[in-house]
Amino acid sequence: MQIAYHLGAHCTDEDRLVRALLKNRGTLGASGIVVPSPSKYRQLLPKVAKSLRGAPAGSDTEQVILDAVMEEDEAERLVFSNDNLLCYPVNAISAQGFYATAPQRIAAYANLFPKAQSEFFFALRNPATMVPALIERVNEGTYETVMSDQSPIALRWAPVIRRILAAVPGIVLTVWCNEDTPLLWPEILRAVAGLGPDAVLDGDFDVLGMIMTDEGLGKLKAYLETHPPASLDQRRRATTAFLEKYARPEEIEVEVNLPGWTDELIAALSAAYDEDCAEIADLPGVDFIVP
Numbered sequence: 001m002q003i004a005y006h007l008g009a010h011c012t013d014e015d016r017l018v019r020a021l022l023k024n025r026g027t028l029g030a031s032g033i034v035v036p037s038p039s040k041y042r043q044l045l046p047k048v049a050k051s052l053r054g055a056p057a058g059s060d061t062e063q064v065i066l067d068a069v070m071e072e073d074e075a076e077r078l079v080f081s082n083d084n085l086l087c088y089p090v091n092a093i094s095a096q097g098f099y100a101t102a103p104q105r106i107a108a109y110a111n112l113f114p115k116a117q118s119e120f121f122f123a124l125r126n127p128a129t130m131v132p133a134l135i136e137r138v139n140e141g142t143y144e145t146v147m148s149d150q151s152p153i154a155l156r157w158a159p160v161i162r163r164i165l166a167a168v169p170g171i172v173l174t175v176w177c178n179e180d181t182p183l184l185w186p187e188i189l190r191a192v193a194g195l196g197p198d199a200v201l202d203g204d205f206d207v208l209g210m211i212m213t214d215e216g217l218g219k220l221k222a223y224l225e226t227h228p229p230a231s232l233d234q235r236r237r238a239t240t241a242f243l244e245k246y247a248r249p250e251e252i253e254v255e256v257n258l259p260g261w262t263d264e265l266i267a268a269l270s271a272a273y274d275e276d277c278a279e280i281a282d283l284p285g286v287d288f289i290v291p
Contacts, residue, residue, distance in 0.1 A: 001075060001076065001077070001078065001113065001116045001117075002076065002117045002119065002194060003077075003080070003112075003113050003116045003117070003118045004077060004078070004079045004080065004118075004119045004120075004121065004192050004194065005080050005081075005085070005106075005118065006079070006080070006081035006082075006121040006122075007083065007085050007086050007102075007106070007120060007121065007122055008083030008085075008086060008122060008123065009083065009086075009122060009123055009124065009125060009178075010083045010089045010130075010133075010134060010137060011089075011125060011130055011134055011137055011178075012083075012124075012125050012178040012181070013083060013123065015082075016206060017192060018035065018038055018079075018082070019203075020189055020201075020202075020203035020206050021035045021081070021203075022035055022037070023202050023203050024193075024201045024202055024203065027200070027201065027202075028193060031076070031195070032074075032075055032076030032077060033076065033077045033079065033193055033195075034070055034072055034075040034078050034079070035081075035193075036069040036070060036078070036079075036080070038081065038082045040068060040069045041068070041069050041080055041082070042082045044065065044068055044069070045065070045080065045085060045109065045112065046085060046105075048061065048064075049105070049108035049109055049112060052108060052111055052112075054107070054111070056114035057111055057112050057113065057114060061112075062112070062113055065112060066078075077194045079192060079193065081192070085105070085109070086099055086101070086102050086105050086106075087099065087101055087102075089134055089138050089141075089146075090138045090141070090145060090146065092134055092146075093134070093146060093147055093148055093150055093155065094148050094150065095148060095149065095150060097154060097155060097159060097160060098155060098156070098157060099160050102160055102163070102164055103160070103163040103164045103166070103167035104167065106120055106164055106167065106168055106171070107167045107168050110168050110171070117172070118171075118172070119172040119174065119194075120164075120171060120172065120173050120174070121173075121174045121188075121191070121192050122173065122174070122175050123176055123177070123178045123181065124157050124175060124176070124177050124178060124273075124276075124277065124280075125177070125179070126177075126178075126179065126270055126273045127152060127155040127269050127272075128256060128266045128269040128270050128273070131143075131147070131152065131155075131258065132254070132257075132258060134146045135258075143258055152261070152265065152269060153268060153269065155269070156272060156276050157276040157277070157280060158275075158279045158280055161173075161280050161286065162283065165283060165284075165286070170285075172285075173285060173286050173287065174191055174287045174288075174289065175280060175281075175287070175288050175289070176188065176288065176289040176290070177290075180289075180290065181207055182207050182208055182239070182243065183236045183239055183243075183291040184236075184289055184291060185204065185206065185207045185208070186201075186204045186235070187232060187289060188289065189203060189204070191289070197232060205220075205221065208220070208239065210251060211243070211247055211248055211251040211252055212246045212247055212248065213246045213248060216242055216243075216245065216246020216247070217246070219242065220238070220239065220242040220246075223238060224238060236291050240291075
């Protein structure tokens with residue numbers, strides 16, 4: 001069995017991926033791919049993982065999980081997707097930076113089905129826009145509660161990815177930038193589902209529909225129908241061209257207004273983010289999806 005864990009990060013998905021996969025439950029089920037509702041596992045998986053205390057689950061524990069999340073008798077691939085499986089949004093940033101507990105949590109999830117092939121999926125986001133989004137996401141969130149006395153310029157993604165790789169030797173880890181998601185969405189859907197690029201799924205335009213005008217999205221669909229792209233690159237180029245003309249500015253422009261955050265700091269955060277992404281893409285064990 002294959003187990004796919006889509007773990008966020010926070011403020012990069014808002015359950016869009018699992019909703020899209022659930023729309024395709026019948027198609028996926030015919031291929032042995034099971035996508036349970038998050039309500040069946042968002043509390044169960046962390047609870048069971050914690051109870052194991054770092055040990056691999058036995059067959060009885062595996063069966064308890066399967067009985068709780070599946071209605072089907074068997075599955076070739078099981079997909080879990082919830083950004084709170086790593087931690088709650090208020091704990092995304094600590095004195096140790098981004099997702100201090102991620103290495104231990106991911107190692108624990110890999111132990112839930114120790115004989116299965118576990119794959120992990122994770123989207124990064126520019127700290128310059130992620131911090132404001134986290135503040136909005138946290139109940140009664142303030143800058144102080146979200147930042148945990150952490151300096152914004154110290155927020156780096158490469159260290160936590162390195163710690164994850166060290167904690168789970170041989171991990172299958174797929175990473176992408178949230179900023180690229182509109183161009184990568186069909187590919188991300190199929191990667192998490194474990195399908196090839198030619199698989200037919202509903203929901204390919206879910207993300208674009210949020211950031212493009214109705215007119216633009218309609219024209220893009222018509223263009224792709226009359227000019228079927230011969231490759232992923234061709235599809236991305238066409239999508240980029242239509243986005244440049246028909247994107248909704250209010251959906252793609254993020255205004256950052258945080259205490260002490262100057263234009264210079266935001267530029268420095270963005271530059272550091274670019275450096276992190278380049279470093280992560282070169283790490284052995286990471287499949288970094290780029291447009």
